Amino acid sequence: MPGLASHWLKRLGESTKPAYLMIPDLIEEDLASGRLQARDRLPALRDLAEALRLNYTTVARAYAQARKRGLIDAKAGSGTFVRGRAPALPLRAGTGAEMTMNNPPEPPTLTVRLRESAARLMSTTDPYDLLRYQDFGGTPADRAVAVDWLRRYVPACRADTVLICPGIHSALVALVSLLARPGQTICLDTLAYPGIKAIATQLGVQLQALPSDDEGPLGPAFETLCKTQKPSALYCNPTLQNPSTRTMPQGRREILADIALRYSVPIIEDDAYGMLPQRTPDAMATLAPELTYYVTGLSKCFGAGLRIAFIHGPTARQTQRLAGTLRATTVMASPFNTLLATSWIKDGTAEDMLKAIRAECVARQLLARDVLAGRPYDADPEGFHLWLPVPPDSGWRPSELALHLRSRGIGVVSSAAFATDGNPPDAIRICLGGPGERDEVEESLQIVADTLDDPHHLHSAML
Incomplete structure (x- = not known):
């Protein structure tokens, strides 16, 4: 796997972590990104040691660590293989609590209204209008509603x-x-939406993690990078950041915006969760309007199937340049989804949905606070994620814990999926929106807490 070895060699050179600990992290990261698949055969110890310019003992220790974490299997006479994953859980509440995907809660109070609204739209719309090509980027009427929102x-x-x-x-x-x-x-934060990692890999673009603190990427680190190697863009997710749940404060936004303006570095502001909090600091698009591409949408805050996003570009000319790129990759948004989004914004349904989802987030976060009392974690009262550290004395690695919980019907995400610097913290991300009912949230979180407290856990095998 020469491509894999060259990728690992580069990452090892960028990391200060010991190679025997870094290699298992790379295996886990590549499993999360799709670079590695279940049952892929890994290089033999001596071959990998030669490719990575390491000694045999270091690679042997790395494989031993990876086996301990449940990432690989060695079969005598056959070689070393990536292990498969546990059976997938349903993406909706059922026999398992799917707490991996970005599913917002689904307040049952809105079910009738949404059903009636969709039926009314279909009964008053020419179905062939929804089967034809539409104006790219939305009709003037659709855009006017989007602008108001x-x-x-x-x-x-x-x-x-x-x-x-x-x-x-x-x-x-x-x-x-x-x-x-x-x-x-x-450049971006040390933790980021896994999708941006996959996109960069697919397009051959390099990601440079910026040292960060509890408020976000550090201004001096960003400025140093701008001076030494002008980045093509700064990617940020400043409100309810995925996965840390952190909202970047006004002061840090102003520092980063000022540096971007001085060095003319475009900003990609991914505001996927920015609708949930009732109050937020100024958007980067307000602080650096001539450089910022502001992106938000309805799928993360309303429902994954409502795949409608809005992009605000710095200028009309730059927006038209982006339109050409979008047209080449997506053709157009779903006419039915656009119709739903426009109608729900106009008649107030979207605002009512947002209030109900926000209230449900608050209720579920209160449940989490009670179940996880005394245990440190990060969360926003109006968001639906938890960022839960895995204590060193628990005996669990994040990947092992995620695998074990999945075997018990609970899906969570290990930190390696989000790390951009090759040094993931010991933590997991939990989505409180996946389970359909609050009692499922409470029960699932109790299992997570009990698992962390159990010093005699049994590591479940991967299939």
């Missing part, structure tokens, strides 16, 4: 700087394609 977050946005597209992920693909060529660099 976005102005609560970016007051200066206009119809000629706004595009409607099929989901935030699609918007990020287009933005990375537009702003960075293969081999160029985008």
Whole structure:
């Protein structure tokens, strides 16, 4: 696997972590990103040692660590293989609590209204209108509604700087394609949305993690990078950051915006969760309007199937350049999803949904506070994620814990999926929106807490 070895060699050179500990992290990270698949055969010890310019003993220790963490299996006479994953859990509440995906809670009080609203739209719309090509980026009427909605977050946005597209992920693909060529660099936090990692890998763009603290990327580190190697863009997720749940304070936003302005570095502001808090600091698009591409959408805050995103570009000209890139990759947003989004924003359904989902988030966070009392974790009262450290004395590695919980019907995500610097913290991310009912949330969190407290746990085998 020469491509894998060269990737690992580069990452090892960038990390200060001992190689025998870093290699298992790379295996876990590549499993999360799709670079490695279940039952892939890994290089023999001597071959990998030669490819990575390490001694045999170091690679043997690395494989031993990876076996301990349940990442690989060695079969006499056959070689070393990546282990498979436990059976997938349903993406909706059922026999398991799916707490990995970014599913917002689904307040049952809205079910009837949403059903009636969708039926009414279908009964009053020519179905063939929904089967035809649409205006790219949304019709003038759709954009006008989108602008009214976005102005609560970016007051200066206009119809000629706004595009409607099929989901935030699609918007990020287009933005990375537009702003960075293969081999160029985008800088970002040490923890980030796994999708941006996958996009960068697919497009051959390098990601440079910026040293961070509890408020976000450090300004001096960003400025040093701008001086020594001007990045193609700064990617940030400043409100309810995925996975840390942190909201970057006003002061840190101003520092980063000022540096970006002085060095003319474009900003990709991924505001996927920015609708949930009732109050937030100024958007980067307000602090650095001539450089910031502001992206938000409905799938992360309303429901994953409502794949509608809004992009506000710095200028009308730059928005049109982005439109060309988007057109090449996505053609157009789903007409039915666009119809739903526009109608729900106009008639107030979207605002009522947001209030109900926010209230449900608050209720579930209160449950989590009670179950996890005395245990340190990060969360926002109006968000639906938890960032839970895994104590060193628990005996668990994050990957092992995630695997064990999945065997018990609970899905969580190990920190390696989010790390951009090759040094993931010992933590897992838990989504409180996946379980359908609050009692499922409480029961699942209790199992997580009990598992962390059990010093005699049994490591479940991967299939």
